[in-house]
Amino acid sequence: MPSAYAYVRYSSTVQSSGDSVDRQTSPLKAFTHETGVDVVETIIDEGVSSFRGDNANKGKFKEVLSRIDRGIIRHGDYLVVESIDRITRQRVLDGVELLQSILKKGVRIYTTTDSRCYSYDDPDRDFETLIMISLIAKRANEESEIKSRRRKSAWNKAKLAAAENGKKFNAHNPPYGYRYDGVTDQFVIVEDEASEIREIFKLLKTMGVSNATRQVNLNSKRKWTSRHVALMIENKYPLGMLMSQKRNEKKEKVFIEYIEEYYPKIISQTSFNDAVSSMRSRKDRKYYGNTTIGSTNIFRHVIKCAVCGETMMFEKQKNQKGVMYPYFHCFTRKELKGQCDQRFRFDLAFGMLLQAMLVMQSNVPSGIRRGRIELNKEEIKRWAEIKQQASSFDGYIFRRFKVNPDELSKRRNGMAVFGNDLNSFLSDDKTSQEALGGELAAATEVLAGLRAKYENFEKSIDGYEGKIPMFIIKNMGNLEAAIDEQIVLVDKLSSEYGSSVTDIKLTTYEDVVERFRTEQGRLELNQFFKASGIQFKFKYDRTARGIHMWVSRSGQEILSLSRKFPFHKPLADFGIPRLADLYEQI
Template identity: 25%
Template sequence: MRPKAYSYIRFSTPEQARGDSKRRQLAAAREYAIKENLDLVEEAGHIFLDEGVSAYKGKNRSDASNLKLFLDYVASGKIEKGSYLLIESLDRISREDVAAALPRFLDLLNADIVVVTLSDSMVYRKNPDLGSLVYSIVQMGRANAESVQKGDRIAKVWRNKQVLAREEKRPLGRACPYWLEYKEGRYCVIEDRANVVRRVFELTTQGYGQIQIMKLFNWEEVPVFGSASRNKSRLWGKSSIAKILSNRSVIGEYQPTGLIDGIRVTLGEPVKDYYPAIVDENVFYAASAARQQRAVTQSTKQAANFNVWSKVAICTKCRSPMHLVNKGPSPKGGRYLRCSAGVKGKCDNRSVRLDYAEEMFKEILAKLNSSSLVEDTRKQKDQKLAETKGRIVAAEKKLAELVSLVEEAPSVMLATLIQKKESELDDLKSLLEEEKISSSMQEVIDKGEFFDRLDVMSYEGRYAANLYLQRLDIKVAIKNDSKEIMFVAIRKEMPQFGILKVMANAPIYIPLGIESLKAVINQEDVTSLAVPYSKERLFEVLNKVSPEAALKVEAQGVDRLAKIPLDAEIKEKLLESFGLGSQKERT
């Protein structure tokens, strides 16, 4: 019976794939097999081919390589001892240095595999003679030296290109983002692909996650980027969406990189306005902030009806998150907010019916003066906030990279860059606080109109309202003692206002600061106002504004304002009496 022979073919570049490399190596194997009367196995799964795989760093030995598959077949006995491995030359197996390459070569021989190099007709067997061994070492040394020299030449050429790119913004060549093409010495936008990229960012800022965008694109059969050899399924993947969202080339930046001790690192600051920008910076950073928010809250767009209380509602008693639970169909069932610790028997706070809670959610938005949610400028204001958050995320990431580099190789230059980045980060955080305050200070005057225009029905509207509260760092502590439910809005551990809901009765508003008191008065909710001031102060104000109302309150003996006709003049007097300034002054 003739000995079996197997061919191993490897080439490392796309140009070799398009050329004659594969046919040439396979033809040489067939010719040798005929000449030496070997049975060349060419059935599926037994032609070992590594396309586009380099042997310089041993990548052709990775778990995904066909050389590794051949070695596994040898180890398992699927390939018999005494079989032949036909290769063009020893550099097909390895271009690593001799110390790394020689043991792997000897492992093949010790497994009783006969290695044949077709270019020089050398045959290597188990226990090779000294001459053959020395010859193989020389060939391995030559292959490694060629790879080192080639790598150095390419690195020098690439470094020169990077210098010219930074100093003159000269194009690097055809290597560019998928939505661009290199034509007549410059980069041009491929509009069809650029529109796909823009849509990825738009969907992300609307609350869609990478998996949802991936599924949507595959369902719509949106053409994928890249060649069929890189993406054989021709389908979008989650990683494809993630790479687009993190690629600063979309805003025109080019970030030079290089290898330091085998690790790819960024080299210097990015080159701005290098590529044609296809996405506005504010959209890029808004999407970055949305991704960060999703990562923190772990929110997904699986449900058709987004939970507006997600990451906002907490239990007053134990400070645990309040989660949405479904107790089955009405009338006994329904959807509720329940303390997460209560589920485990660690808290006795009662559940709150979701319809009551969502009614109070709208009231909370009104008292927080969330008019930006319904104003025509809402998107611009939200994007400005998101842009600043995105810049903070990018600055923190860059700072972490610089700190990591200075720990490995301390230098004055890196220390200066760290100091500069820390200062930039402090400025961005201050700006974010100013924008949060500015965003939340648009007063809601007509609450009825605000509720009419507020969208808490659609997914996008509910997501936007929830995200608005999260961006303001608002938590709402909820307590249900069966007779009444208390909702307290808290920002940075400081209570802002409370709303008391006594079943079917109108809510009672408890302002705990100037802004919330102004909101109650402006929105004409003084008929249900519980003022946390002394009785003397209350009557002092009421007597100035409406002696009739003061008499009614005194007769009832409660610290709650009775019904008073709240015309514009009385509203102005109330604001002035509490030292809040008139509406006219604010406008």
């Protein structure tokens, strides 16, 4: 007994909300009544075209063809369709070849619109069958060609209207973060969705796409994926742009141009550039070091051994009592088997960072930085032996800086960046500094926008296949001149503002502790050190149980501190009984 398999296809989302499926399935009862064959399965291809053979290449119909090849749909079974054009709208030779391949396997094709059955089992009707399927395939292909040309023409007109006067043409399907307002004929920002997009770009400055989407998805309306982020960066719609494309001869999408100011901006060009730049730098990373769970290691890529100059590696190990602690050890100690014996707990490095913040808050003269250590007589003697450049006095270790004007100026600038991006502890003129910082940010945003426009024109040139319109050449020339002028302005403002490169503000040691409480804060601290060119060097002396720290910025030493911490609860002076209580909250 033969079986029948109904195949239903529609190619657009508009048809899905209409009667396309009902229209194609309602005649199935009549087919069964006429032939006596039951329809055992209805296979639906949703939103798949047969014009280019998509249904046979990647749609549900591909599985139908596979089942015919494997004999699951057998000789004598029926493939029931509304019309031949449900199976194919390809050019005649391709369409007829596809239909013949089905018929030659003994599967009959039944069309409900005209109650006609096409079969390979009746050789006397071969010519009639060939003529009929050829004529129907030809008509279907021509209809699709006409529709395609009309759609292309309408699409091109709509894109031209959008580029010239901002006319909206995709009101029914705006991207995430926007909705269409029919009264004003404009797109408006959906704030709760836009806040997710802003958060993603903020997170991308300090973490990878997977971690960023994981964190945003904790409270988001949609479930973000890496693909969502990649498409958002490619089409640049959060910048207010509409990406215009066309299909080439191979039916591949080819970029034409970005239509600017089509949507309202969700993020600034600077934020977009910073996120993309950070992603690229992580991709091309040449640093040596480990990624830590929870990003505990805020010194990642910025810490060196003061004894041999090699990288300090971060790892977690159990002490003699079985308690897990994070440690730093010199690269040569582990990899080269003991050439350098430097190894100390992470808590001590973090404590020295907090001590540095205390020092910069203090009123110690600009040429001197100091740190207090508690020493017994034997330890004082030991420190005198290992630190000849230092002198001991009442439990203090002093390190004197050269105080010639140039050197002092460099140290002031360096420490200002380390402690506060607006020179908070060396300058009282914060208002003018903040105003200047605002000017610099605005000028940098303008420059980023000009460069983005120029890059968009460069990218669109490929789409014109060598025939570059004169208006593009003219606009690129004007942009080059504008970019040069803006670079001069940005350089001038940068020189006046100082060399701050990040918006993180660290004024007190409490600021550091507060940021260290969250993974995002720890990532921001590490990003701040790297962006600011900050490098730390540590030397630990086991006998005296003291640690020395040198801080430099862009190769210029700005701070030197020495201190001894208690063996138990080393950070108690900073109100931290146990550092792990902060980073183990994750």
